[in-house]
Amino acid sequence: MWAAAPLLLLLLLPLALARRWRRGAARLEPAGRAVLITGCDSGFGHLLALRLHRLGFTVFAGCLCPGGDGARRLQREAAAEPGRLRVLRLDVTRARDVREAKEMVLSHLPERGFWGLVNNAGISTFGETGWLSMETYEKFADVNLLGSIRTTLEFLPLLRKYKGRIVFMSSIIAYFTLGNGIYSMTKAAIEKFCDALRLEMKKFGVQVCIIQPGNYARSTRIQPPVSAEEIWSELSEEEKAVYNKEYVQERADFFNSILSEGSTNGHEVVDAMVDALTSPAPKARYMVAKLKEKALVFVCALFPTAVMDSVLSYALSKVKLA
Numbered sequence: 001m002w003a004a005a006p007l008l009l010l011l012l013l014p015l016a017l018a019r020r021w022r023r024g025a026a027r028l029e030p031a032g033r034a035v036l037i038t039g040c041d042s043g044f045g046h047l048l049a050l051r052l053h054r055l056g057f058t059v060f061a062g063c064l065c066p067g068g069d070g071a072r073r074l075q076r077e078a079a080a081e082p083g084r085l086r087v088l089r090l091d092v093t094r095a096r097d098v099r100e101a102k103e104m105v106l107s108h109l110p111e112r113g114f115w116g117l118v119n120n121a122g123i124s125t126f127g128e129t130g131w132l133s134m135e136t137y138e139k140f141a142d143v144n145l146l147g148s149i150r151t152t153l154e155f156l157p158l159l160r161k162y163k164g165r166i167v168f169m170s171s172i173i174a175y176f177t178l179g180n181g182i183y184s185m186t187k188a189a190i191e192k193f194c195d196a197l198r199l200e201m202k203k204f205g206v207q208v209c210i211i212q213p214g215n216y217a218r219s220t221r222i223q224p225p226v227s228a229e230e231i232w233s234e235l236s237e238e239e240k241a242v243y244n245k246e247y248v249q250e251r252a253d254f255f256n257s258i259l260s261e262g263s264t265n266g267h268e269v270v271d272a273m274v275d276a277l278t279s280p281a282p283k284a285r286y287m288v289a290k291l292k293e294k295a296l297v298f299v300c301a302l303f304p305t306a307v308m309d310s311v312l313s314y315a316l317s318k319v320k321l322a
Helices: 002-024 043-055 069-079 095-107 134-162 181-204 228-234 237-242 245-260 267-278 291-302 305-315
Strands: 034-037 058-063 085-089 114-119 165-169 207-213 285-288
Touching: 034 043, 034 095, 043 058, 043 069, 043 267, 058 069, 058 095, 069 085, 085 095, 095 134, 114 134, 114 267, 134 165, 134 181, 165 181, 165 267, 181 207, 207 267, 228 245, 267 285, 291 305
Parallel strands: 034 058, 034 114, 058 085, 114 165, 165 207, 207 285
Antiparallel strands: none
């Protein structure tokens, strides 16, 4: 065991030196650099658009509802300094919207060019695998996964040209699931897409970062509380024959209790997103989570699957189906 210590120190030394260099190196100058953010109607995307604008970036804020409350707030912010924050309609599931977003960026590109793409748009829901329709799976894959890929592919030539940054919103739920497997599925896929993209973009000077928030449900509108009655009413007759109302109610209560424990300080996640865009040496992954959430990820990553299954099974339903 002790014979391996020098090798371990040798492997850790570059990490320690890189962290020290990150602290001492100069930050990026935001002025004259453009960033496009998806999903700015609310949540992290909305907060990030406001933060980057105040830092001096030229911000293109993609909103699903350009006439909604979130978009209007961004437009009021933009009125103070015309031209540096632009709100645009952007549904990441529509190729036409993505192309038009690129055209707007190109027609209003500042002097230092296109610096960053933040793939933030996403949706979430609750439900066991058999409770959800194929149409729901397709919708989630289109928004959370294909939407990010669609937007990335459209802007990749600009990012290569200006040696910019790509930031993806993932989640610690990419490692495990507690009743929202459909969301976990899309985030796990995003992680693997980013791993491939990060390695491929190194030769062009483009850096790819992943943000992995813990439970920030109370900071965003991505997941409202769930209703057991609504879930039950939407179940097929086949599923109702397997499950019972008591089980559905308990699972809904369990999930809602998790949502109620979510952090209200979304700025912690935005801090990580800003660092990914401005640091001279950004991290590949930023995990922004409570200690117990990080511990759960640690167990999932390093322990046998049977151990994690036992931990999660214990935490889940106590209601018997038979």
